Amino acid sequence: MIAPSRFLAWLIAPVFALCSFNLLADTVxxxxxxxxxxxxxxxxxxxxxxxxxxxxxxxxREQLEFVQALQGLVSAMPAKPEKAGLEQGIxxxxxxxxxxxxxxDVARQARQLGAKLAVAYEVSQAxxxxxxxxxxxxxxxxHCSVCHGDTxxxxxxxxxxxxxxxxxxxxxxxxxxxxxYAIYNTLGLGVEGTDMPAFADQLDDRQRWDxxxxxxxxxxxxxxxxxxxxxxxxxxxxxxxxxxxxADGPQATATFRAQRAQPPQVKRGPxxxxxxxxxxxxKSVAAYRAGDHDQAYDLSVAAYLEGFELVESSxxxxxxxxxxxxxxxLMAYRQSLQDxxxxxxxxxxxxxxxxxxxxxSGLLGSDGLxxxxxxxxxxxxxxxEGLEAILVLAAILAFLRNTGQQSAVRSVNVGWGLxxxxxxxxWALAAYVIDVSGSQxxxxxxxxxxxxxxxxxxxxxxxxxxxxxxxxxxxIKSSLVGGGGRFGFAILAFFSVYRELFEVILFYETLWLxxxxxxxxAVLAGGVTALxxxxxxxxxxxxxxxxxxxxxxxxxxxxxxxxxxxxxxxHGVKALQEAGIFGTRPVPFxxxxxxxxxxxxYSLSAQAVALIAIIVLYSRSRMAEKRRVQVS
Numbered sequence: 045m046i047a048p049s050r051f052l053a054w055l056i057a058p059v060f061a062l063c064s065f066n067l068l069a070d071t072v073x074x075x076x077x078x079x080x081x082x083x084x085x086x087x088x089x090x091x092x093x094x095x096x097x098x099x100x101x102x103x104x105r106e107q108l109e110f111v112q113a114l115q116g117l118v119s120a121m122p123a124k125p126e127k128a129g130l131e132q133g134i135x136x137x138x139x140x141x142x143x144x145x146x147x148x149d150v151a152r153q154a155r156q157l158g159a160k161l162a163v164a165y166e167v168s169q170a171x172x173x174x175x176x177x178x179x180x181x182x183x184x185x186x187h188c189s190v191c192h193g194d195t196x197x198x199x200x201x202x203x204x205x206x207x208x209x210x211x212x213x214x215x216x217x218x219x220x221x222x223x224x225y226a227i228y229n230t231l232g233l234g235v236e237g238t239d240m241p242a243f244a245d246q247l248d249d250r251q252r253w254d255x256x257x258x259x260x261x262x263x264x265x266x267x268x269x270x271x272x273x274x275x276x277x278x279x280x281x282x283x284x285x286x287x288x289x290x291a292d293g294p295q296a297t298a299t300f301r302a303q304r305a306q307p308p309q310v311k312r313g314p315x316x317x318x319x320x321x322x323x324x325x326x327k328s329v330a331a332y333r334a335g336d337h338d339q340a341y342d343l344s345v346a347a348y349l350e351g352f353e354l355v356e357s358s359x360x361x362x363x364x365x366x367x368x369x370x371x372x373x374l375m376a377y378r379q380s381l382q383d384x385x386x387x388x389x390x391x392x393x394x395x396x397x398x399x400x401x402x403x404x405s406g407l408l409g410s411d412g413l414x415x416x417x418x419x420x421x422x423x424x425x426x427x428x429e430g431l432e433a434i435l436v437l438a439a440i441l442a443f444l445r446n447t448g449q450q451s452a453v454r455s456v457n458v459g460w461g462l463x464x465x466x467x468x469x470x471w472a473l474a475a476y477v478i479d480v481s482g483s484q485x486x487x488x489x490x491x492x493x494x495x496x497x498x499x500x501x502x503x504x505x506x507x508x509x510x511x512x513x514x515x516x517x518x519x520i521k522s523s524l525v526g527g528g529g530r531f532g533f534a535i536l537a538f539f540s541v542y543r544e545l546f547e548v549i550l551f552y553e554t555l556w557l558x559x560x561x562x563x564x565x566a567v568l569a570g571g572v573t574a575l576x577x578x579x580x581x582x583x584x585x586x587x588x589x590x591x592x593x594x595x596x597x598x599x600x601x602x603x604x605x606x607x608x609x610x611x612x613x614x615h616g617v618k619a620l621q622e623a624g625i626f627g628t629r630p631v632p633f634x635x636x637x638x639x640x641x642x643x644x645x646y647s648l649s650a651q652a653v654a655l656i657a658i659i660v661l662y663s664r665s666r667m668a669e670k671r672r673v674q675v676s
Contacts, residue, residue, distance in 0.1 A: 074121050075165035079158050080229055081114045085137070086154035086284075087221035090147025098144060111138045118161075126164035133157045151221065155287070169225040170281040171253040172320045174307050180258030183251055187243065188259075196262035206239050219263035220285040220297075224304050227256040228281075245339070248346040249324065261305035268298035280304040314355040314408035318401050321351030325377070329394050333387055344378040345624035349486065352401070353622065355408060357551055361420045362407045368635065370400040375621070375628045382627045418555070418563035422570025425551045428638070429544040430578045432608060433460075436500060436540040438585035439604055440533055445586070452533060459537030466538070467545030486623035492543035493616030497609045497654060499536045504605030505661045606658050613650040614640025621646065 085107060092103035115134050121127065137153050162169050185194075191206070193199040196213035203210035213219070231252045234242030243252065273296060275283075280303055289297040328343035352374060359367040377393040385393075437460055444453045552571065559567050621628055621644070629645035640651065 074117055075161060075167045076229055076233065078114060078117045078121075078161055079167060079169075080226075080233060081110050081117065082154045082158040082161070083222065083226035083229070085110055085114075085141075086151040086158070087218065087226075089141065089150045089154070090221070093141075093144050093147050093150075096144050096146065104144075107141050108138075111141055121165065124164050126160065130157065130161055130164060133160065151286075155284070159282075168323075169223070170278040171228075171249070172323050173250055173253075173316055174277055175224075175250075175253040175257040177254065177258040177261055177306055179251070180254035180256070183247065183255045184258050187246070188255075191239070196259065208238060210239075213259055213262040216263045219260065220289070220301075223284050224253075224256050224260055224281045227259055228252050231255055245342070248343075248350060249327075250320065250346075250350055257305055257307060260301070264301040264305035265298065266302050266306065268295075268302060273299055274308055275300060275303050277307055280307055314358060315405050317351045317355050318405045318408075319351075321347045321374075322398055322401055324351065325394055325397065328381070329391060332381060332390055337381060337384065341378065341381045341624065344374075344381055348374050348378070348622065352404075354551075355404070357425050357555070358408060358417060358421045359404055361417060361424060364637075366400070366404055366407060370397075370404050372630065373397040373400045376630070378624070379627045379629075415563055415566045418559040418566035419570040419573075421555050421559075422552070422567040423574045424570075425555065426548060426571050426574035427577060429548045429551075430574065431581070431638075432611065433540045433544050434578050434582050435585075435604060436496075436608060437537055438582040440537060441582075442586050444533070455531070455534040456537045459534035460541045463538045463541035463545065466542050467549065470546050471549045486619045487625065489543060489547055490616045490619030490623060490625070492539050493612045493619060494650075496536070496539045496543055497612035497616060499539065500605045500612065501609035501654065501657060501661075504602045504609065505658070505665065609658070610651050610654045611640040613654040614642060614647050617647040617650040618642055618644070 088103060089107050092098060092100045092107055098104045111134065115131070115138065118127070118130055118134055133153070134157065137150065137157060140150050140153060161167070189200055191198075191200040191203040191210040192213055193203075193210075198210040198212040200210060211218075230240070231247065232242060232244040234240050247255065280300070283300070285297050285301050285304075288300040324343055324347035328340045328347060331337075331343060332340035352370065356367055356371070359370075373393070374397050377390070377397045380390045380393045437456070440456055441453060444450075444456065552567070555567055556564065618640070620626065626646065631643055631645050631648065633641075633643040633648060635641055635643050640647070642648070
């Protein structure tokens with residue numbers, strides 16, 4: 045929850061600051077906490093003192109405590125040329141609070157000090173990627189609504205009886221004194237001494253910014269926005285509505301409120317995503333230096349999944365070698381964190397990774413994708429992700445139709461039809477109900493890929509066992525038509541489609557933003573072309589297989605499915621590595637992404653296990669066949 049404004053206010057962690065000076069001495073930790081305190085003073089002091097008189101004694105005493113805590117924080121920060129001026133400014137602020145100066149004047153002093161401190165200690169107060177409140181909505185429902193209520197009025201069921209009670213996020217007077225950065229900062233640091241937790245370990249930077257814009261929307265009226273003025277994202281993040289009110293009047297304030305709740309979405313080009321990766325890597329290495337290795341590793345995973353991975357498809361179409369080199373360097377940096385290497389070595393790997401990112405950014409450009417690249421990306425995303433599913437489905441359907449099992453065909457069609465619904469449902473759930481992080485997405489992909497690997501291996505060996513069986517028709521009637529076999533085929537069809545569909549939707553969503561309005565037609569054209577090619581491939585397999593002798597058809601299908609089992613094993617392990625479930629161990633070996641072959645010991649080991657299983661099962665099948673021949 046977010047605590048209320050009265051005692052400890054929901055935008056500051058004073059108790060944490062008072063108790064943690066030694067921990068906050070580091071620039072990375074201390075500066076955000078100091079900004080937190082200044083935001084609190086700027087927002088709540090005007091409610092404590094009016095016309096030179098204290099109107100809220102308990103709140104006023106807290107302001108005195110907080111400015112004292114602020115002095116301790118700044119004095120513990122590393123030396124900077126600006127530090128003396130900051131300390132003098134804080135002393136002046138303390139005198140103003142002690143002498144009960146007008147609330148507006150003190151608020152301005154606090155805001156000005158915050159701006160100077162952010163510049164001196166290089167604290168970024170603006171997001172790298174434009175926040176999206178539609179991504180923040182499921183985060184609010186998941187983490188905040190239980191205390192603050194669905195509409196932000198502080199009336200959630202879990203907030204009953206809490207002291208202090210949950211804040212009313214619809215209070216314009218309070219929200220107007222808070223910047224978007226202040227809300228974001230609170231989400232990361234929490235409020236010590238209240239039920240407001242710190243979400244830094246649960247939500248990455250991008251998610252906290254998305255959630256901050258959604259919360260800002262409770263005090264905004266979209267209908268009052270004017271199109272005459274468009275604020276940039278830096279101003280929307282750093283300024284407060286009260287500052288805009290003082291400078292430009294009520295109409296500009298209404299527009300500012302509306303735009304910070306729904307920031308104008310610029311084209312999310314590759315450069316913006318790669319900048320996010322680089323900035324998050326910098327935060328990762330800062331956490332590593334501070335001794336927080338778990339946080340450093342989590343940030344390195346987020347840097348890859350929420351930035352670089354979303355441009356991989358586009359980069360592959362420009363220069364696949366650069367994409368592979370960049371990916372390897374990012375994984376090498378991540379592995380150095382996991383291995384606990386000395387800071388110097390970690391920083392060397394980081395610099396190597398950032399150099400590769402710069403090369404990638406130069407290839408993709410900063411203004412979005414060209415028409416041709418948008419078309420090619422739209423084509424290859426669907427073609428690549430759909431090819432494996434089409435091969436499995438076409439092989440199963442061809443087998444069932446060639447053997448006259450139309451009832452089983454219907455089961456398979458139900459399986460992949462349900463997969464389409466499940467994939468779309470998962471996407472809708474992730475977009476509007478709960479937040480599915482990049483790590484969770486890769487975990488889902490890896491798990492389904494490994495499951496599909498086992499399933500297609502089973503089906504391939506099953507077909508191989510029956511390629512010469514004289515009684516195969518009896519087996520079909522007794523086992524397949526009886527329900528068990530049909531269920532197995534339906535399950536395989538489901539997972540073969542589901543494992544690809546959600547990722548296809550994700551990549552198309554990202555590609556849509558990268559291409560911009562001018563490239564939307566190209567993306568759609570590429571997707572339609574891929575769909576036609578995939579349907580054509582399925583038709584060729586189905587039609588061609590009908591002309592093959594049954595034994596040869598069984599052998600081809602069995603070999604194809606067993607090969608796909610090896611491919612899925614490689615893809616599954618790589619997805620789990622990208623999710624950060626376990627590390628990487630590069631080895632000298634060739635790579636072939638389409639076949640799931642990666643120069644990594646874990647991935648190759650999984651494929652080796654799949655190959656050994658194929659050899660063992662085929663050997664068992666051959667021995668059983670020899671025994672049948674001898675008996676007959």
